[in-house]
Amino acid sequence: MSATLTEPDAAPRSPKARPPHRPTGVGPRKKKPLPWAPWLLLAPSLLLLGVMVLYPTIVMFIQSFTNLEIKNKMLGTSPDFVGFENYIEVFTESDFPAVLARSLGLMVVLTVIIVALGMLIGLLMTKLSRGWRLAVSIALLLAWAMPPLSATVVFGWIFDTDYGLVNWALNTITGTQDFRGHSWLIDPWSFMMVLVIIVVWQSVPFAAVTFYAGLGQVPDEVLEASGLDGASAWQRFRFIVLPYMRNVITAVLVLETIWNLRIFTQVYALQQQGGLASETNILPTYLFRQGLGEFGVTAAIGVFMVILLMAISYFNVRNSLKEEEEEL
Amino acid sequence: MNTQTTRARRFGLNLFAVIVIVCSVFPVYWMVNMSFTPPNQIISRNPSFLPLDFTWKNYVTAWTREAAPGQTDFPHALASSLGVALAVVVACALIAFLASVAIARFAFRGRVVFIVSVLVVQMVPGEAMMFTIYNMIDDWRLMNTLIGLFIVHLAAVVPFTIWMLRGFVKGVPVELEEAAMIDGCSKGRAFWKVTFPLLAPGLVATGIFAFIQSWNEFLMALLLLKGYNLTLPPWLNSFQSATEATNWGAVMAGSTLIALPVVVFFLFVQRRMVGGLVAGAVKG
Numbered sequence: 001m002s003a004t005l006t007e008p009d010a011a012p013r014s015p016k017a018r019p020p021h022r023p024t025g026v027g028p029r030k031k032k033p034l035p036w037a038p039w040l041l042l043a044p045s046l047l048l049l050g051v052m053v054l055y056p057t058i059v060m061f062i063q064s065f066t067n068l069e070i071k072n073k074m075l076g077t078s079p080d081f082v083g084f085e086n087y088i089e090v091f092t093e094s095d096f097p098a099v100l101a102r103s104l105g106l107m108v109v110l111t112v113i114i115v116a117l118g119m120l121i122g123l124l125m126t127k128l129s130r131g132w133r134l135a136v137s138i139a140l141l142l143a144w145a146m147p148p149l150s151a152t153v154v155f156g157w158i159f160d161t162d163y164g165l166v167n168w169a170l171n172t173i174t175g176t177q178d179f180r181g182h183s184w185l186i187d188p189w190s191f192m193m194v195l196v197i198i199v200v201w202q203s204v205p206f207a208a209v210t211f212y213a214g215l216g217q218v219p220d221e222v223l224e225a226s227g228l229d230g231a232s233a234w235q236r237f238r239f240i241v242l243p244y245m246r247n248v249i250t251a252v253l254v255l256e257t258i259w260n261l262r263i264f265t266q267v268y269a270l271q272q273q274g275g276l277a278s279e280t281n282i283l284p285t286y287l288f289r290q291g292l293g294e295f296g297v298t299a300a301i302g303v304f305m306v307i308l309l310m311a312i313s314y315f316n317v318r319n320s321l322k323e324e325e326e327e328l
Numbered sequence: 329m330n331t332q333t334t335r336a337r338r339f340g341l342n343l344f345a346v347i348v349i350v351c352s353v354f355p356v357y358w359m360v361n362m363s364f365t366p367p368n369q370i371i372s373r374n375p376s377f378l379p380l381d382f383t384w385k386n387y388v389t390a391w392t393r394e395a396a397p398g399q400t401d402f403p404h405a406l407a408s409s410l411g412v413a414l415a416v417v418v419a420c421a422l423i424a425f426l427a428s429v430a431i432a433r434f435a436f437r438g439r440v441v442f443i444v445s446v447l448v449v450q451m452v453p454g455e456a457m458m459f460t461i462y463n464m465i466d467d468w469r470l471m472n473t474l475i476g477l478f479i480v481h482l483a484a485v486v487p488f489t490i491w492m493l494r495g496f497v498k499g500v501p502v503e504l505e506e507a508a509m510i511d512g513c514s515k516g517r518a519f520w521k522v523t524f525p526l527l528a529p530g531l532v533a534t535g536i537f538a539f540i541q542s543w544n545e546f547l548m549a550l551l552l553l554k555g556y557n558l559t560l561p562p563w564l565n566s567f568q569s570a571t572e573a574t575n576w577g578a579v580m581a582g583s584t585l586i587a588l589p590v591v592v593f594f595l596f597v598q599r600r601m602v603g604g605l606v607a608g609a610v611k612g
Contacts, residue, residue, distance in 0.1 A: 034434075041430035042442065044423045045486055051451050052461075052483030057572060060460040073463070102422050125343055138595075139352035145594035146356060147544045149561050150583035153568060154359040163371050165358070171425065262453045265546045265561075272565065284455040287548065298459045305456035313451030320447055321440070 014023070018253060064299035070292055078207070079296065086300035096286070103282040110260040113200050114255060118207025123237075125212045126283065137209070137273065144205035148265040155198045156273035159184040176190070185274040192280065197265050207252050214248035215241065247319065254316040258309055264288070359587070362580040363387065386577035390585065393578070395566035400556045402582065405563035412474050412559060414544040416481045420489055420538040421531055423482075425521050428493035429519075431564070445508070450487040454480070455565060462551055477552055481542040489534045496530025497523070536597045540590050560586050 064086055068079040090096045121140070125133050143151075158165045161183040170179040182191045218241050226236050242249075264284040273279045277289055284306055290298050361384050362370055364379035391402045400408075431439055454461065461480060470476030500523045545597040546561040553562060563587060568579045 007404050026606050030610065035436070036438070037574060038430040038434035038436045041426040041434075043426075045427040045490060046442075048423060048483055048486060049445070049449060052479060056460045056464055059464070060457055063460065073466075090505050121348055124341065124348070127341050128345055132342060136345050136348055139349040141595060142591065143352040145587075146590045147561070147583075147590050148589045149544070149546055150359065153564065153579060153583050154355050154362075157362065157580070158355065158358060163373070163375075163576075168375055183550055201351070205352070229420045230473055244566070258451055264453055264455055266546075268550075268564065272568070278403070284453075284458075284547070287455070287458060288551070290459075290460070292459070295459055295463065300461065302456040302458075305525065306452050308454045310448065313448065316451065317444060 009016040009185030011026055023127065026051075060299045060302050064303045066296050068295040068299070070295070073295075080280055082296070086296045087304075090297060090300050090304075094297075098282050099283060099286045102280075106195070106263075106282060107257060110196060110199055110203070111253065112257045113196065114203045114256050114260075115208050115249070117200065117204045118252065119211050119225055119249075120328060121204065121208035125208065126215050130288055140205035140208055143201055144209075146202065151202055152198055152266045152269040153273075155194065155201075156185075159194050161185075161274070183274065185270060186276065188276065188279040191270065191275045195266060195280075198270070199260070199263060203256065207256065210248060210252055211245070214245050218244045250319065251316060253318075254312065257312050258316075261309065261312070356587075359580050360584055362577060363576060363584045367575060367577045386581035387585070388577075389575060389578040390567070390581040393567075394562045395558065398555060399566050400558045400563060402560075402563065402585070404556060405558050405560045407470065408474055408553075408557060409543055409559040409561075412478050412481060413539045415478050416485060416542040417535045417538045417558045419478075419482050420534050423486055424489035424493050424534060425527075425531065427486075427490045428497050431490070432494045432497035446487045446490050454484055458551060459545065461548070462612075464551060472553055472555070474553075474559075477549055480548045480552070481545055484545070484548075485538045485541045489538060491610065493527075493530055493534050493536065499530075500526045500588050508555055533597050541594060543586075543590060583600055 058310065063079075065081055065083060066079040067082045067085070072079050073078075121136070125136055146154075157163075159167075161167070161181055164184075166184070167179040167182050170182075171177055184194055215326070222240055223236060226240055262284060263282065265283045267280065268280055268288065271280060271285065275287070281289060283301075287298055287301055287305075290301075361377070361379050364382050364384075365376060366381050366383045366385065369376055380452045388541055389598060394401050397403070425609075465471055465476040465480070466478070470479070504522050505515075505518045505525075506524045509515060513521065544561065545559075546565070549559045550565065553559065560565065562580050564579070567582055568574055
C-alpha cells in the first residue's frame with residue numbers, strides 16, 4: 001500500500017487552486033524544431049511498457065479463450081480455442097462468484113471506513129495546536145510507512161491464539177479465561193475483521209493527510225461568514241467544506257477502491273498465520289492459489305479483473321485528463 | 329463561548345489526538361518491543377509491555393538462521409533485495425526522467441494518448457496478469473533470477489514515477505531556461521545547467537519511491553523466486569511459517585530489520601511531500 005506514498009495530484013485538484021494559466025513550454029513553441037525529440041525521450045518507457053504491460057495483456061486476452069494448461073508448456077503443444085468456455089466455467093462451476101462477492105464486499109467496507117476515518121482525522125488535524133498536529137502526523141506516518149508484510153505479521157501476533165495481546169486484554173477486562181485459546185483467524189468473519197483492522201490502520205494516514213491538505217483550500221472567510229450567519233458545524237461541513245473538497249474526495253475514493261480490490265500481501269500473510277484460505281480468498285489471492293496449471297482459466301479471471309479495475313479507474317483517469325486539457 | 333466549554337472542547341480534541349497517536353504507534357512499538365524480548369518471555373501468558381529483559385538474541389537468530397531448510401538466510405536475502413531495489417531505482421529514475429521531460433516540455437501528437445496509457449497502466453495491476461508474466465519470464469529463461477524480478481518491478485513502478493516526475497518538471501518555470509538561452513546557452517545546455525539541478529529533489533523522491541516499492545513487493549517475488557534467491561519479503565514469509573514452532577522473537581526482529589530502511593526513507597521524503605502537498609493546496 002505504499003503506492004500511496006505520494007499522489008501529488010490528488011490534493012490540489014480543485015481548478016480554483018490552480019495558478020493562472022501559465023504556458024508550460026508547450027504553448028508558445030509553434031514551430032516544433034525537434035519533431036522526433038519527444039519520441040526519442042519516450043522510447044525507453046514505450047519499450048518497457050510495450051514488452052511488460054501491453055504484450056502480456058494481449059497474450060492474456062488471447063489465452064483466456066484457450067485451454068492452455070501446464071502440460072502444453074511441458075510438451076510444447078499448442079492449446080485449442082475454446083471460445084467463452086473458461087469464462088463460463090469460472091462463473092458457474094468454481095467458487096469464483098463467492099470470491100468476487102467477498103472482494104467487492106471487503107472493498108466497500110474498507111473504502112467507507114478509510115474515507116470516513118480519514119476525513120475525521122483530517123478535520124481533527126485542522127483543529128489541533130501545532131505541537132499536537134505534528135505528533136499526530138508523525139504517528140500517522142509511522143503506520144503508513146510500515147511494510148505491509150511486517151504490519152501483517154505484527155497484527156497476526158497481536159491476535160495470536162495462545163499468546164496474543166488481544167486475548168490477554170479481553171481476559172483481563174472481563175476477568176475471565178473465556179478468550180484463552182480463542183482463535184481469531186479460523187472463523188472467516190473474525191478473519192475479515194482482523195484484515196480490515198490491518199488495512200485500515202495502514203491506509204487511513206494517506207486519506208487523512210490528503211484530506212488535511214484539501215481542507216486547507218477551504219477559505220477561512222467563507223467559513224467565518226457562515227458561522228456569523230448562524231450555520232451549525234454540520235451545516236458548514238455539508239454546504240461549504242464538502243463542495244470545496246469534492247475533487248479531493250473523488251480522487252481518494254477512486255484510489256482507495258482500486259487499492260482495496262488489489263490487496264494481496266495482507267490477505268495471503270494472514271492466511272499463512274492460520275486462516276482458511278478457501279473461506280477467505282479475495283481476487284488476487286484466489287488467482288495466486290489457483291497455482292500453476294490451467295493458464296486459460298487464470299487468464300480469464302485476469303481479463304475480468306483488468307476490465308473491472310479499468311471501469312473503476314475510468315473516473316480518475318478522466319479527472320486527471322481534464323486537468324491536463326485545461327493546461328493545453 | 330465561555331472558557332469552560334472551550335477548555336472542554338480542547339480536552340476532547342486532544343483526547344481524540346491521543347487515541348489516534350496510540351492506535352497508530354502501538355503496533356510498531358509492539359513489534360520492536362517483542363524483537364528485544366527473550367523468547368521464553370514472548371510466549372508467556374502475561375505480556376511484558378517493556379523489554380525489561382532486554383536481549384539481542386532474536387536479531388542474531390534472524391540474521392543467521394536459514395528461513396527454512398534449503399532456503400536463504402537474511403544476509404543473502406538482504407543482498408538480493410538491495411540489488412534489485414537499487415537497480416530499479418537507477419533504471420526507473422533514468423526512464424521516468426526522459427519520459428517526464430517529453431510530456432511536460434513538448435507538444436506532440438500522441439502526447440495525450442501516452443498520458444492516458446500511463447494513467448491506466450498505473451491503475452490496472454500486475455496482480456491480474458501474474459501467471460501470464462510468470463510464463464513470459466519462464467520463456468525468457470529468467471525464472472528464479474533477480475534480473476527477472478527486476479524487470480517486473482521496474483515495469484510496475486515506471487508509470488507512476490513518470491506521472492510524479494512530470495509534476496516536478498512542470499514545477500520548474502520554463503522562463504528560467506529561456507532566460508539562460510537569451511544569455512547564450514543552447515537549449516540542451518540551458519536545460520542541463522538550469523532545470524536539471526532544480527529537479528534533484530524530484531529525482532530523489534522518485535528514487536526513494538521506487539526503492540520502497542521494490543523493497544516491499546511480495547507477490548511476484550513469491551511467485552518467481554525460490555530457494556537461495558529469495559528477497560526479504562518471501563524470506564520473512566518462509567521464516568515465520570517454517571514447520572517447527574515459530575520463533576516469534578526472531579520473526580519480529582526480522583520484520584523490524586525489513587521495516588527500518590523503509591520507515592527512515594519514508595520519514596525523510598514524506599516531510600517534503602506532505603509539505604509540498606499542503607503548500608500546493610493552500611497557495612494554489
